[in-house]
Amino acid sequence: MSDATAGTAAPQPSGSKKGSLLQQDARTKRRNAAESRFKFYGVLAVGTGLLFLLVLLWAIITNGAQAFSQTFVSVQVELLESKLDKNGNRNLEDIKKVSTFGYSPLVQNGLLSAVDQSGAETPLSKGKDMKPILSASAAAQLRDYVIANPDKIGETVEFRFLASSRVDGYLKGRVTRESIARDKNIDAAHLDLVDALLEVGVIEKTFNWSFITGSDASDTRPEAAGMGVSMLGSLFMMLVVLGLSLPIGVAASIYLEEFAPQNRWTDLIEVNISNLAAVPSIVFGILGLAVFIQFAHLPQSAPLVGGLVLTLMTLPTIIIATRASLKAVPPSIRDAALGVGASKMQSVFHHVLPLAAPGILTGTIIGLAQALGETAPLLLIGMVGFIASNYPEGVMDGFVSPNSAMPAQIYEWAKRADPAFYERAWGGIIILLVFLITMNIIAILLRRRFERRW
Template structure:
């Protein structure tokens, strides 16, 4: 017996209008997802940017203040100027540490003749305490024989302890500061002879093995020398090369190869330029190692592609009608370029130049290759003398084992970032101020 089947409901086909509507909904949904992906990527980048700056600021803001002692130092003429002739050599080589020891012992109520206690007390001030007193004497020798209040730096370990970077509750052998020394520190705060002061030494001092006396002054001078060399060499060479390639050079295989190589050089790792500078300027030309001149030449080679590319882009942005109008009134090609094209392209050229200089200022790898990691205490008086640079100084401090150099590293990084931000802001302002819309 056959079983009769009952057909089910037949699904109706979607109408063209429904198909179009579904497609529109899918496109809108895809657009919303894409916008969310973009917003998420921006938020992700902003989060890590703030995290980076937050960590640098959190570790580095304390570098701008320094724990210091105010000591009433008796500038004993028997110690400073035994001959009474104010001889400069005697003033420079006097035993100022003894004067600091006596003043600190008096301030803390310690018997100056008690060697164990005075030895422990002197661990609370910087090992370079004699430099602070000598600086005062050399500035005004008439103070010899008088008792003068002088601010001297505390030791790096005391500075870290007072800034909360070392826990007071740690055992004495761990914090390397005894309980008696802690009581002296508390006594100093209560008497007002121990205080936080603005750390001018961070900006004016040179390299030092003691974190409390280390500064970026020498590094900033070295960076200034290098930037001057880059400006003098890279800017005219880069602009001239860009003008020739854009306005005069014929379109052939040779110029195409030059353009390709310039674009490739802009993407070459900076350490390669350091190797090139080491081979050419030091090994071949015999220029002094660790000199700002060599660093400036290396950074010039690294900056040239950036300036050439930016200048060519600025020249291309000038409308052809400007050139045609100049030719129409009888101007030569050189007059057209110098009187019309270059002035109109100047904002873009300045922007590219400043961006290139900012990039060069923050470079470390090429300077390491040419030996600008020297321990330089005195300011270089010429680009031929040994020097270091600000990013290299940050690198050197970051590799130091002393706890006090951690905040110095972050503090110097804050200064470097601030300089770079200012340079980029100048570029943006100049661009907006002089840019013309065509």
């Protein structure tokens, strides 16, 4: 085009349009418009994704944050000797014979005297009337205390009991005076009394540690339910997954990547590993039920079996990640090692593996995070239900005694009748998300810190 400046009009090929870079013709305009449209679609797609994420997070946090606070009632309880130790000899066996049903009246009378002291006016004048305010767990808490401290019988001791889920819901706005109109568990007189006790500080709402550390509770006492035991279950499962899938996965990938001959068999294995990674997790659950429980006679509902099943599920992920990071180590490293006389094994373990380690660890952590959030296979090996109620007695017991896992516990809560469990399910999701985000951040940090590019 430089000869166009020469002044002489260059002969234009007939049929072609006159054009200038400075002046857009219709076609260029169309192309540019297509580009900006595409950019807009892209932004729209990203924006929609972000919007969904925000809505999800908003829903989780607004629904679940309530689970982290809980209503408590402070009560002075008179530990009547006539009720708790009829013989008066402080024999532990005799004391144990009094069941929680014998303790309930003491708790209720304790609250009744607190009501009298507060001067609140209420038509509720009997101990039994206090029942809807207190959690059913109060009697068990008192009994545990008395059995641990039999010498306190006959004294008056101050306790901090959980309030019932309806009272708790009232303070959180979930239960209203309209909504209890047909509820036979609590009535308006109780809510009036709760308002009065709130003023004098007998009832208060505080942060709820026991939601994070506690065990599951039955359907009548959602206020006492916590994630602690199922968190331990998840922890033991992850230990099994880590302990098995990391060495097996890394060994398998090193062999396949560095040593195995390239033939039809290794091709077949490779294809199958990729296929395994896409198998729905429930299939691994059925496999676990058939192999580990029915054939190998491992205990049911045990985190060990859960861990084994999740290991099967995580292995392909780890193998694929490990092979990718082994492949990413340049051949020159291997060649140099072999060139100075290292054996094949030395070149792999002294040079290739350390360079691939960040990628392997990242893959492992992502695989673990995936396994941590898995519920479907656990359904089949008996880890979903009213299970996470006992703390394991030790490390060995933690592997074999029945337990649940965090996502299974959330699922279980979500299907219970009392709406208070629904709130706890959302709260559980927050805890689970915190774990997953932490694991992913660790993976990102490891990659940032150690990854090398060639």
